[in-house]
Amino acid sequence: MLLLHGWGVTKEMLRPLGKRLARxxxxxxxxDLPGFGKTPTPPAAWDSSEYVTFVRAFAKEVFDSAxxxxxxxxxxxxxxxxxxxxxxxxxxxxxxxxxxxxxxxLNVRNLIRRVIRRxxxxxxxxxLSKITIPSLILWGKQDKxxxxxxxxxxxxxxxxxLLKTFPSIGHSLxxxxxxxxxxxxxxxxxxxxxxx
Numbered sequence: 804m805l806l807l808h809g810w811g812v813t814k815e816m817l818r819p820l821g822k823r824l825a826r827x828x829x830x831x832x833x834x835d836l837p838g839f840g841k842t843p844t845p846p847a848a849w850d851s852s853e854y855v856t857f858v859r860a861f862a863k864e865v866f867d868s869a870x871x872x873x874x875x876x877x878x879x880x881x882x883x884x885x886x887x888x889x890x891x892x893x894x895x896x897x898x899x900x901x902x903x904x905x906x907x908x909l910n911v912r913n914l915i916r917r918v919i920r921r922x923x924x925x926x927x928x929x930x931l932s933k934i935t936i937p938s939l940i941l942w943g944k945q946d947k948x949x950x951x952x953x954x955x956x957x958x959x960x961x962x963x964x965l966l967k968t969f970p971s972i973g974h975s976l977x978x979x980x981x982x983x984x985x986x987x988x989x990x991x992x993x994x995x996x997x998x999x
Contacts, residue, residue, distance in 0.1 A: 804872045804988075805862055806833040807879030810903070813840030817876070820977050823985035832865050834858075836879070851878075851904075851925055855885045862886075866893060872992065874898040876977050877949065881927050887938070888930035896937040896995065898988055900977050901946050904928070905953035931960035937995040938964040941984060943972040965991055 814833035821831040835842040875883030880902020887897040904927035942954035958966040
């Protein structure tokens with residue numbers, strides 16, 4: 804399984820989840836996305852497509868043609884959606900944990916962020932219907948960064964999706980509930996393991 808972290812953090816934030824998954828028999832690989840942790844910052848500003856190209860090359864190097872599942876949280880979820888929508892045969896499933904790019908309310912705070920970053924908010928919602936591999940959607944009901952409304956939109960658009968929401972937690976779901984997330988992933992994977 805390939806773990807993709809969110810914006811502004813590093814792969815270390817997902818290490819507890821990785822350890823829990825490893826205890827259940829998963830071979831887990833994490834990486835620092837460019838500009839975070841130990842991976843150098845790109846020479847110019849990247850959009851999500853360039854991050855996808857980087858991750859695809861990394862996965863090819865690590866997994867070769869072996870099948871794997873990609874897990875993405877927040878910005879990492881946006882990348883995971885793009886990877887899964889332009890599916891390579893080796894990607895067997897995708898876990899989307901409160902992914903960015905599906906739903907964001909257009910309020911003053913978000914408009915200011917958009918102006919400061921001078922980038923257009925990339926909506927990946929249209930790509931969801933192109934994902935034909937098994938999908939697991941995980942979302943905290945109290946998420947203020949990527950509101951839970953996006954979870955239901957994703958569930959309606961993904962052909963082979965299972966949705967699990969978690970009460971009393973927000974955007975820090977994979978960091979604060981690694982054991983629960985690992986259990987959900989392992990249980991979900993058994994439902995399609997023999998059929999993909």
